[in-house]
Amino acid sequence: MKQPSLFLPHGGGPCFFLNENGPVPPEWRSMGDFLANVIADLRERPRALLVVSGHWEEPGFTVHSGERPDLLYDYGGFPEHTYALRWDAPGAPDVAREAARLIERAGFRVGEEQNRGWDHGVFIPLKVAVPDADIPTAQLSLRRDLDPAAHIAAGRALAPLRDAGVLIVGSGMSFHNMRLRDGSVAGAADAFDEALTAAVTDPDPVARDARLAAWESLPHARLAHPREEHLLPLMVAAGAGGTDKGSHVFRDHVIGWTVSGYRFG
Template sequence: MRQPSLFLPHGGGPCFFLNPDGSCPPAWREMRDYLAGILPALPERPRAILIVSGHWEEADFTVHSGRRPGLLFDYGGFPEHTYRLRWDAPGAPDLAARARQLLEGAGFKVGENDARGWDHGVFIPMKVAVPDADIPTLQVSLRADLDPATHIRAGQALESLRDDGVLIVGSGMSFHNMRSLGQDVTPQADAFDAALSAAVTDPDPAARRRRVANWASLPLARFAHPREEHLLPLMVALGAGGDDPAVHDHRDHVLGWTVSAFRFG
């Protein structure tokens, strides 16, 4: 069955696993519960997962072709036990080859990497969503120019994988201003979230793509994203969503931020 395309929040560092006993801190439980409910809400169990994280950028779109990627603990200052987390899902080299073929067919230059570990934009949310780590997973990088229209086109090139049972996931944060931590920015975060959500859920697919590609013109856009690497996975998920309906799938408040997830199809 055709799988949806998702944009989901991956939280902050190893946020869902900060307590030594494995329990989730209260501030992160709503987000954790949303992630834990992803698989049960799908039409069927995905054959594989293709995920784009806000924590991997390359000069060209790059596919991870490794068979058993390790983990890249690309966060700092957290409890020691969070550097011993495990998520041992197999890679998906066959899917990597197919994704590369589709991207190249759309005119993109594509790189390949078989050595990089999965960054925390992959293994932290997937450890919640797929705790048994038993679904082959492919990570695809962002392109370092962070051009929104380019990432939407890349998602469009990958859309057909959904018909093969591949769940396409953009992993980022709909609000990501680290300079605002410790401040009450809820009014600003709410205003940006409302504008972004209206653009993402526009019922006209062409208008949706146009409005989201022009995200920097939204109210408080550069306050919400001084740098947009955490928003660009949304562009890929939206492109892969094609003309399917877009749904505001989840919203909660954490760290004074308003954080949303979206589903296409």
């Protein structure tokens, strides 16, 4: 069955696992509950995942085609036990190479590697969403120039994977300004979120993609994203959405920000 494409908020560092063997901290509980139901809310369990994380950039789009990727604990200052977390899903080299073929066919140069571990933009939200680590997973990098139109086009090229049972996941944060976490930008965060959601849910997919490519024109855009690496996974998910309408599937307020999740299809 055809899978949707998703843009998921992945939280901050290992935020869902700060309490060793304990509950998700209250501030992150709503997001954790949302992630925990992502797979259950699908009409059919995906045969594989292709994840684009805001924590991997390369000069050109690059796929991770390893069969048993390790984990990359690319966060700092958290409790010691969070550096021993495991999420040992099998890789999906067939999906990675098909993704590379599709993006290359769309006119992009594509790299391939097998040694980089999955960063926390992959294993932290998926440890919540797929706790048994039993869905094969591949990862695609961002392109370092962070060109939104290029990422939408790459996502559009990946759309056939959805017909083959692959769930395409953009993992980032719809608001991401690490310098402002005290609630002082709550109004601006709300305004940006409303404008971003209006763009994502535009019923005309051509207009939607154009509005997302011009995301810097949204109110408080550069306050929301001083650097847009956490927003670009949304562009890939939207492109992969094709003509399917975007829907707003999650909203919460965490660390002074308004944060949303989206689904296409």
